[in-house]
Amino acid sequence: MIDSDPESTIEDEDRELRYQDINELVQSRLSQNQRIRRNLPGDGRLRIDRQLPFLCVYRTPPDRSDPGTVELVTTEAAYLFASGDEADLVGVTDLCQKINSIIQEHFGTFLLIEIWSEPRNTRGLTFEIVSPDVETIPSTIDTLHTALSEIKIRHERANVVTRTTDVVTPPGLPPLNAVAPESNRSGFCVLGLSVSPIYRDPQSGAVFPMILHSIRHQLAAAIRKTVAQFTGTENDPSTDSDEEALENGDSYHSLGPSSLVKAARLVDQQLGEVSESFDFLLQVTPTNTEEARQEFYDSGCKKTPRFIYRPLPYRPSILKRRLFDIEIERIEDPTLAHILWEKQEEIDRKLSALRDLDTPEFLYNSLQLYGSVQPDLLHLSREILNRVSDSETLSEDDEPRRVLSGDFIERARDEFDYYHLKMNEFNATVEECDEIAAGIMVSHGRLLVSKNLNIPAERVEPLLHHEIGTHLLTYFNGRCQPFRQLYAGLAGYEELQEGLAVLSEYLVGGLTTNRVGTLAGRVVAVDSLTKGNSFAQTFEMLHHEFGFSQQRSFTITLRVYRGGGLTKDVIYLRGLVSLLKYLSAGHDIEPLYVGKIGLHHVPYVQELRRRKIIVAPRILPRFWDDDKIRERLDACRNMSVLTLLETN
Incomplete structure (x- = not known):
């Protein structure tokens, strides 16, 4: 019998304790609609601006470099990025479930959007929407498809496809909802979004900051439109006067961050x-x-x-x-x-x-x-x-x-x-x-x-x-x-x-x-x-x-x-x-x-x-x-x- 590495065991215990502390913090602050900004084990980060009916997630692939992709989620008012290592799976999943349960108490529903980049390179910008069941939330997926199709980079519109699968997860990573309690799944929906990484050089991996910024800005609007439709609060600002839209506060823009960090x-x-x-x-x-x-x-x-x-x-x-x-x-x-x-x-x-x-x-x-x-x-x-x-x-x-x-x-x-x-x-x-x-x-x-x-x-x-x-x-x-x-x-x-x-x-x-x-x-x-x-x-x-x-x-x-x-x-x-x-x-x-x-x-x-x-x-x-x-x-x-x- 081979003894386990004591240093590794200590690291795992420390990681587990840190996730427990963060879960307690989420329970305390999010229940009271308070802002959360915390670092996670493995160079991760959790930011929740206030109670919001969604969370954008990114997990770093453990087997390859993925520069720039994490920035696709950090535009949002509720995001989590973390290591994709197996040692972090339970901690990240439990954290997502804690957020889900608290938010469902307030909104009755919760949308988790996980974003990842395609390992392969493509000529133009391509998005693939991944869903476990298109028929469950058809209007939400239609909204996301339409909004993504409007994204333009270097005068070319993005190509958007939709794929149905039993398990929504990045290639090579286990799904975050694998250990989700069944009792919490009634109002829980998950979508995956795969992005072709045209924002970096395919050989060197160097990020093209101007292209990445443009994708981030347009993708943020697409995500907010999708969440607004999912929760039934979508509003077309063009149908209201400027002031009516502002007073209503139900424009998809209202789902963005609400403070200067x-x-x-x-x-x-x-x-x-x-x-x-x-x-x-x-x-x-x-x-x-x-x-x-x-x-x-x-x-x-x-x-x-x-x-x-x-x-x-x-x-x-x-x-x-x-x-x-x-x-x-x-x-x-x-x-x-x-x-x-x-x-x-x-x-x-x-x-x-x-x-x-x-x-x-x-x-x-x-x-x-x-x-x-x-x-x-x-x-x-x-x-x-x-x-x-x-x-x-x-x-x-x-x-x-x-x-x-x-x-x-x-x-x-x-x-x-x-x-x-x-x-x-x-x-x-x-x-x-x-x-x-x-x-x-x-x-x-x-x-x-x-x-x-x-x-x-x-x-x-x-x-x-x-x-x-x-x-x-x-x-x-x-x-x-x-x-x-x-x-x-x-x-x-x-x-x-x-x-x-x-x-x-x-x-x-x-x-x-x-x-x-x-x-x-x-x-x-x-x-x-x-x-x-x-x-x-x-x-x-x-x-x-x-x-x-x-x-x-x-x-x-x-x-x-x-x-x-x-x-x-x-x-x-x-x-x-x-x-x-x-x-x-x-x-x-x-x-x-x-x-x-x-x-x-x-x-x-x-x-x-x-x-x-x-x-x-x-x-x-x-x-x-x-x-x-x-x-x-x-x-x-x-x-x-x-x-x-x-x-x-």
């Missing part, structure tokens, strides 16, 4: 710190605007003026080092990871632009950030300018009443008081600044007003709604969210911000012909810049071809040529066009005030709201409670920019 909070904080360590627009705004204007006029409007910028108080390369030390890859949630990867890339581009400030290379960074002028936008801009291009319309010299900086600051403070009463956290400040052009800008929670401000009285109210009721309001709404990027600004947020801000001017009756003409003038100026025309040539075009006053022609040209060529000014008109299209599709405007987001972020934001990670906007613009303005907003759903121009 430590890794996500840390990355969010680190990205926010880098983002807030510099002010891009302030850095690219000349500090000698009036001197440059006079220099240009003295040259007979022929010589490009010399602009002076604030010295950078940091090295962009040092900030980039901090930026790329941030470990976004640690975040399991693909939605949050996607948003944060986007932001990291945008910050990188802005730092590159600041490194190249006042050089020809700055323009190429700007094009990456804000894009160029597309033909349809240029056509619209020229059409607008043709309608309003007489010099009398495009000149503000004859305005009967002007407002200077001091009076505007007082009005701004009154506006601050209104919003502060609505939300105590609205703590904006206003500063008179002698280092910006004769205008107004928002920097984080500050409103900066040029000491040379001199605007028509009719522009005061629209500007208050533009700068305070949009830019500052979304900043402080974002400050009230647990997700820091919502006030720092998601990647590409400026276009929607400016679209909302310009629309607010229209809603309060302040989108004048002059204003729309200015937005169109900025677009044709950017187009002129990207075609290689000089500062003087663009000024000449605005002044003589389109009839802008000399002062406004200079201001528009300065905005576009600053830094070496800033194409940002296309986003005002482009943002308004995109917003009107969004409204015409029947979408609600309220979710857009949740923070500083782009239109392309709306599906992600709505998903995060359904998952309770972020909340509804704390406050809405001052005009929100005005019935006449709400009617005006509803009418915008059937309007184009040209229609706005005619009806304002």
